[in-house]
Amino acid sequence: MNKTITPGSILQGPFWQERIRVLSIKSIGMDKTKIEAVGITTNTFYPCILSQADLEKIKILPEQTIQFSGNSKGFFLFTEAHRMRNAFQFDPLYAVNVSQVDPLPHQIEAVYYYILRNPRIRFLLADDPGAGKTIMAGLLLKELKYRGLVERVLIVAPGHLKDQWLREMHEKFQENFFIVDRSAINAAWGQNIWQERNQVITSIDFAKQDDVLFSLKDVRWDLVIVDEAHKMSAYKYGDKISKTGRYKLGEILSSTTNFLLFLTATPHRGDPENFRLFLDLLEPGFFADTSMLTESIQNKDNPLFLRRLKEDLKNFDSVPLFPPRKVETIKYYLSNDEWQLYKAVTEYVEKHYNKALQQEKRNVAFAMVILQRRLASSVRAVRKSLERRKKRLQELYEKGQLLQEGISYTEEYLEDLTEKERWQKEEELLEKLTSAETLEELKEEINKIDELILLAKEVEKKESETKLNELKKVILLEGLKETETKLLIFTESRDTLEYLAEKLRKWHYSVTFIHGGMNLDERIRAENEFRHHAQIMVATEAAGEGINLQFCWLMVNYDIPWNPNRLEQRMGRIHRYGQQHEVHIYNLVAVNTREGAILERLFEKLNRMKEHLGSDRVFDVIGDILPGKSLKDLILEAISNKRTLDDILDDFECIPDEEAIKKIKEATMEALATRHIDLSRILGEQRKARENRLVPEYVEAFFKRAAEILDIKMEKRQDDFWRISQVPLSLRNQTYEFKTRFGEVNREYNKLSFDKEKAFKGQAE
Numbered sequence: 001m002n003k004t005i006t007p008g009s010i011l012q013g014p015f016w017q018e019r020i021r022v023l024s025i026k027s028i029g030m031d032k033t034k035i036e037a038v039g040i041t042t043n044t045f046y047p048c049i050l051s052q053a054d055l056e057k058i059k060i061l062p063e064q065t066i067q068f069s070g071n072s073k074g075f076f077l078f079t080e081a082h083r084m085r086n087a088f089q090f091d092p093l094y095a096v097n098v099s100q101v102d103p104l105p106h107q108i109e110a111v112y113y114y115i116l117r118n119p120r121i122r123f124l125l126a127d128d129p130g131a132g133k134t135i136m137a138g139l140l141l142k143e144l145k146y147r148g149l150v151e152r153v154l155i156v157a158p159g160h161l162k163d164q165w166l167r168e169m170h171e172k173f174q175e176n177f178f179i180v181d182r183s184a185i186n187a188a189w190g191q192n193i194w195q196e197r198n199q200v201i202t203s204i205d206f207a208k209q210d211d212v213l214f215s216l217k218d219v220r221w222d223l224v225i226v227d228e229a230h231k232m233s234a235y236k237y238g239d240k241i242s243k244t245g246r247y248k249l250g251e252i253l254s255s256t257t258n259f260l261l262f263l264t265a266t267p268h269r270g271d272p273e274n275f276r277l278f279l280d281l282l283e284p285g286f287f288a289d290t291s292m293l294t295e296s297i298q299n300k301d302n303p304l305f306l307r308r309l310k311e312d313l314k315n316f317d318s319v320p321l322f323p324p325r326k327v328e329t330i331k332y333y334l335s336n337d338e339w340q341l342y343k344a345v346t347e348y349v350e351k352h353y354n355k356a357l358q359q360e361k362r363n364v365a366f367a368m369v370i371l372q373r374r375l376a377s378s379v380r381a382v383r384k385s386l387e388r389r390k391k392r393l394q395e396l397y398e399k400g401q402l403l404q405e406g407i408s409y410t411e412e413y414l415e416d417l418t419e420k421e422r423w424q425k426e427e428e429l430l431e432k433l434t435s436a437e438t439l440e441e442l443k444e445e446i447n448k449i450d451e452l453i454l455l456a457k458e459v460e461k462k463e464s465e466t467k468l469n470e471l472k473k474v475i476l477l478e479g480l481k482e483t484e485t486k487l488l489i490f491t492e493s494r495d496t497l498e499y500l501a502e503k504l505r506k507w508h509y510s511v512t513f514i515h516g517g518m519n520l521d522e523r524i525r526a527e528n529e530f531r532h533h534a535q536i537m538v539a540t541e542a543a544g545e546g547i548n549l550q551f552c553w554l555m556v557n558y559d560i561p562w563n564p565n566r567l568e569q570r571m572g573r574i575h576r577y578g579q580q581h582e583v584h585i586y587n588l589v590a591v592n593t594r595e596g597a598i599l600e601r602l603f604e605k606l607n608r609m610k611e612h613l614g615s616d617r618v619f620d621v622i623g624d625i626l627p628g629k630s631l632k633d634l635i636l637e638a639i640s641n642k643r644t645l646d647d648i649l650d651d652f653e654c655i656p657d658e659e660a661i662k663k664i665k666e667a668t669m670e671a672l673a674t675r676h677i678d679l680s681r682i683l684g685e686q687r688k689a690r691e692n693r694l695v696p697e698y699v700e701a702f703f704k705r706a707a708e709i710l711d712i713k714m715e716k717r718q719d720d721f722w723r724i725s726q727v728p729l730s731l732r733n734q735t736y737e738f739k740t741r742f743g744e745v746n747r748e749y750n751k752l753s754f755d756k757e758k759a760f761k762g763q764a765e
Contacts, residue, residue, distance in 0.1 A: 021288040047486040095142035122282040124305035127234040130576040138173040150222040157227035161202035163520040194219040194707035208245040221257040229262035233279040250281040329603040367429040377559040383456035390449040392431040419516025485554040516542040562632040594638040700754040723748040
């Protein structure tokens with residue numbers, strides 16, 4: 001038998017689970033034969049020694065010849081689909097060419113020359129605000145998915161940015177994510193929702209909660225992206241390390257993911273040990289001490305992070321991305337009637353704020369702070385806030401109740417909420433909490449609120465609010481009627497927003513608005529209305545959440561937020577990539593108010609710094625040049641009369657301009673920055689990518705051939721786009737895994753193109 005078995009023979013027998021191909025055959029002794037073979041199906045190696053009796057059980061099969069009689073069209077499409085699937089191996093900028101983005105040189109450099117060069121990605125991307133870190137994160141995600149390295153993705157962001165991430169990932173990268181919050185977890189009772197979903201967005205302050213943190217411990221991710229990652233902070237005091245709840249979340253995510261990307265514009269605020277602990281989340285123990293970290297920064301050989309400054313960012317024609325920004329403070333004085341109202345309300349706030357602090361009722365004190373901010377916003381806002389407060393306190397009085405605590409929110413918690421949620425919590429505090437300890441005190445407070453409401457109504461009756469007149473002057477100065485220039489007006493209060501929209505319409509301007517009570521779809525519609533129809537948009541902070549308005553270059557801050565970060569975010573809505581004009585920003589400040597005097601001195605200091613630096617970067621790091629305290633703390637000291645206003649204002653002069661400039665340079669982290677972007681290398685890669693990319697015409701031809709076989713109805717439109725009128729149910733009925741990876745398959749597509757540039761310009765699907 002063994003004489004007929006030769007290398008290459010196909011055998012079948014009880015000794016193997018499949019047919020085998022003989023590699024070698026050799027006689028051993030008188031009656032044994034050694035055969036080495038490989039499985040036809042599995043390529044498993046089979047060495048065996050068989051007796052003569054065993055050989056009798058083997059069947060030699062005839063060699064199969066290829067007939068070439070299969071489905072040639074199907075075979076062609078199958079092999080071409082595989083070839084296209086591996087296009088990333090040849091196209092050095094594959095994700096760029098298949099996404100709805102036109103990345104800039106610094107974005108391509110960051111993703112392809114810094115981040116993707118790491119075999120295990122653990123990276124901090126710390127570019128200046130407006131550099132497009134979301135786009136860079138999306139490009140990285142696409143590249144890793146195309147390479148088969150990533151399937152399960154978690155994005156952790158501040159609560160007010162969840163919708164922005166959801167929109168950007170869907171519109172620019174066709175990636176669909178699911179937002180996990182408390183309601184989603186409650187709806188999935190008895191399940192671990194993190195395991196059920198492959199692409200998730202969640203809030204950093206939701207995820208740090210004990211029960212949520214516990215549910216995350218046993219979940220594995222391929223890629224975790226953390227936006228505003230500097231919030232994950234820890235501090236070292238002597239030998240003791242104090243870790244925040246957010247830092248503990250970072251530790252768990254670091255241990256449960258393969259790839260980890262941190263995004264922030266402010267990773268290092270002058271505390272080297274804090275920065276070292278922050279980098280520990282990426283690669284634990286990478287820097288044993290701060291001296292190693294300092295040396296690495298000085299030598300610019302740190303493989304963990306990349307930072308580029310705004311002024312170094314340019315397009316492919318070497319034109320700076322950010323046009324000049326002119327920030328001007330419009331100073332005005334309250335009228336006598338307005339001053340009387342301001343004085344009365346501020347005295348009420350001062351009294352109850354200080355009383356609440358003495359009683360250690362911090363949330364009652366916080367309610368008073370909210371009321372003072374409404375007073376600084378507009379007469380309408382403070383009057384309506386007082387009316388709502390009076391109504392709820394009256395209800396408590398009639399029930400014989402006092403509500404002093406029981407509602408407890410930290411400022412950190414409120415800051416992370418969406419604007420809608422923050423408003424709800426603030427109203428709850430403002431309307432319900434009181435420092436009154438007896439019903440008599442409560443009745444006295446209600447009577448005082450009544451007096452303040454009457455004062456506010458008297459001011460409103462005269463219809464001559466000074467701040468509104470200053471806004472009108474700005475509108476006339478910029479010639480809105482003549483030039484049809486678009487104007488964006490920011491306010492903190494929804495009551496003020498409604499008041500301004502009402503007045504502007506009476507002045508015969510077309511107006512739209514965005515506020516936190518609108519969902520993402522409504523905000524996007526308002527954005528489109530402002531872009532194409534309305535001349536003026538009035539917006540609350542919600543316009544800073546997922547909305548881009550760089551087609552507008554004129555902005556007025558009708559009120560000034562006490563959190564400098566919010567002022568920076570407002571400016572960033574129009575002073576960003578894509579802005580074609582010099583940006584004009586006007587800040588309205590009532591200088592004869594306590595908070596107005598502080599803001600006036602702050603803006604004066606900022607303007608001096610701008611002159612010294614020759615750059616408007618000061619407006620990106622406002623909070624870092626203050627004298628050891630936050631802007632809000634300084635204003636509260638003035639409101640509560642803990643220190644005289646003159647003492648507080650003198651603090652600004654305690655910091656010499658030179659020291660303030662040093663603080664700005666530390667805050668902008670110039671030492672960490674990579675100042676050179678290798679444009680010639682990027683252009684070379686782009687040329688190579690154009691040569692090696694999947695040519696749109698080829699993809700189109702492939703799709704048309706597939707459509708014939710799969711019964712997909714295609715027709716050419718008059719504008720040279722394609723219309724798919726019907727997608728068969730068999731193609732639409734896909735598994736959950738398919739949908740999370742590739743997206744939903746629709747019944748029809750009315751406007752489709754295979755050319756990225758053509759699709760982008762024609763707004764194809």
